[in-house]
Amino acid sequence: MTDANIPGYLGAELVVRGRVSGEGDLTIEGSFEGELNLQGDLRVGGRGRVRAPVIARRVAVEGRLEGDVEAAEVIVREGGRLVGDVRAPRVGLEDGGALLGTVEMDVELPEFE
DSSP states (O other): OGGSOOOOOOTTOOOOEEEEEEOEEEESSSSEEEEEEEEEEEEOOOOOOOEEEEEEEEEEEEEEEEEEEEEEEEOTTTEEEEEEOOHHHHHHHOOEEEEEOOOEEEEEOOOOO
């Protein structure tokens, strides 16, 4: 296994402010405020709190995300809260999830590898 195969993880006890970009996947269980631009997938875990505009390949929200999202796929899972506008060709909202904002699904997004 190489470092390129290990997804990023922000633990529940961590608070990070700033800008994160890169090609890998990221799971956030802690608190993040700033800007996220990923070529990979973002998962906001059940204890995760994100306040940031997000660009990613896929976004799964189980905790709370406040910010506009642009992705190929967005899903708000049970217990998840997304507050912001979403631009994605595929959007899912599970029972018990909440989305407050506009959804634009007829969009062309940059190619993700």
